Amino acid sequence: MSDVAPLCPECSSEHAYEMGALMVCPMCGHEWAPEDVAAEPEGDVSRVVKDAVGNLLADGDSVVVTTSIKVKGSPAGIKAGTKVRGIRLIDPVNGHDIDCKVDGFGAMLLKSSLVKKA
Template identity: 50%
Template sequence: MFNLPACPQCAENDTYQDGDLYVCPHCAHEWNADAASSEPAATSAADAPRSVLDSNGNPLADGDSVILTKDLKLKGSSSTIKKGTKIKGIRIVDGDHEIDAKVDGTGVLLKACFLKKA
């Protein structure tokens, strides 16, 4: 009997090998046989810090100041945030719109592709 590694995603021992890959029948996770290690399943992509880049490719972090690169209409409102507006103290959040900020006292969610680091 072969000694196959446990699944790194769900930690089940019922894995099998399919060509160059190991496969877990419980969670359907596949991983490379060469990259298999005995590390526990606690390290996952969800635990890693999220990296958000601005329109120029600079990394953004909580508390940074950014500048808008395009006029943006606020959804559900007739107002517009103008190009060149400086926004201070951003927060990185999960979801489609990565940036949570306050502009003129109004909370808005923004996409990082419309921002550049100040």
């Protein structure tokens, strides 16, 4: 192993350390094998995001919320059947991989497993 520890592939933290055959990030708790990261191709690799029923999602699509979602700070959450227009796919943040604006709620992150393509 080299003297310089690699950056964490999840959060890009520089505080990763070696634990046996694995590398561990104390910031996000991610564990990985250094060989696996070296074998992954670099560059722009498009990520596939699917909705609750398996349809592929893309930037700019319209989706419909499939189940009611509780929203912190709101007495009523987002109801099932609410249409959301112009989604933007992002790298997952705590499992949320859609950035959008929901009418009546504003900008928020959604999980692709809770929506279906309209």
